[in-house]
Amino acid sequence: MIVDPHDLxxxxxxxxTWIGFGxxxxxxxxxxxxxxxxxxxxxxxxxxxxxxxxxDGGDVDRAPGREVRWMTEAAELYSRPVTDAEFDALRDPxxxxxxxxxREPSRARFRRTADHTRALRLLFGVTFSTGVVCSIASIVLLxxxxxxx
Numbered sequence: 001m002i003v004d005p006h007d008l009x010x011x012x013x014x015x016x017t018w019i020g021f022g023x024x025x026x027x028x029x030x031x032x033x034x035x036x037x038x039x040x041x042x043x044x045x046x047x048x049x050x051x052x053x054x055x056d057g058g059d060v061d062r063a064p065g066r067e068v069r070w071m072t073e074a075a076e077l078y079s080r081p082v083t084d085a086e087f088d089a090l091r092d093p094x095x096x097x098x099x100x101x102x103r104e105p106s107r108a109r110f111r112r113t114a115d116h117t118r119a120l121r122l123l124f125g126v127t128f129s130t131g132v133v134c135s136i137a138s139i140v141l142l143x144x145x146x147x148x149x
Contacts, residue, residue, distance in 0.1 A: 006141060013138035020131025024124055031120040038114055039103050046070040046098035046108075048082060048090075070098040072105045080108055 051065035066087060069079040078100065090096045090110060101107040113121075 006144070010138055010141050013134045013141060016134040017131050017138060020127050020129075020134055024128035024131055027120060027124045027127055031117065031124060034114075034117055034120060038117060039101055041099040041109075041112060042073065042102055043097055043099050043112070044070050044072070046096050048087070048093055048096065049079075068096065068098060068108065070100060070108060072100060074105075076105060078106050078108065080106070086110060 046068045047070075048066060048068055051067060066082045067079045068082050069077060071077050087093060096110055098108050098110065099112055
């Protein structure tokens with residue numbers, strides 16, 4: 001039994017189309033659940049404060065004596081430590097934008113979306129584009145196989 005290369009390639013493209021679109025739907029559902037569980041975040045301005053030596057409690061995971069402070073819509077003041085990586089990634093360390101959780105204002109971050117949500121968005125883009133590219137290639141292969149016969 002001899003298999004035509006066009007038929008074999010068409011079958012491979014079809015399988016990858018279904019895998020791409022199917023996994024994209026699964027990733028999209030997981031991403032929507034993760035975003036719903038993450039809740040809503042409110043943007044506000046923060047201030048990076050350098051604390052005097054000895055005021056950081058000896059925490060080795062963060063920069064010594066550095067924390068961010070922000071005020072909520074209810075005029076409550078909160079603060080949390082800032083790591084070296086977070087401080088280096090800030091565009092404006094003098095007055096950074098802080099996003100705090102509406103449900104729990106003591107939780108804050110410097111980006112609107114969480115890292116896991118961004119990773120899921122990237123994974124969705126990769127899987128969906130795999131499905132699109134393979135479906136287009138499959139359609140093009142149909143026309144190429146018809147004209148070559």
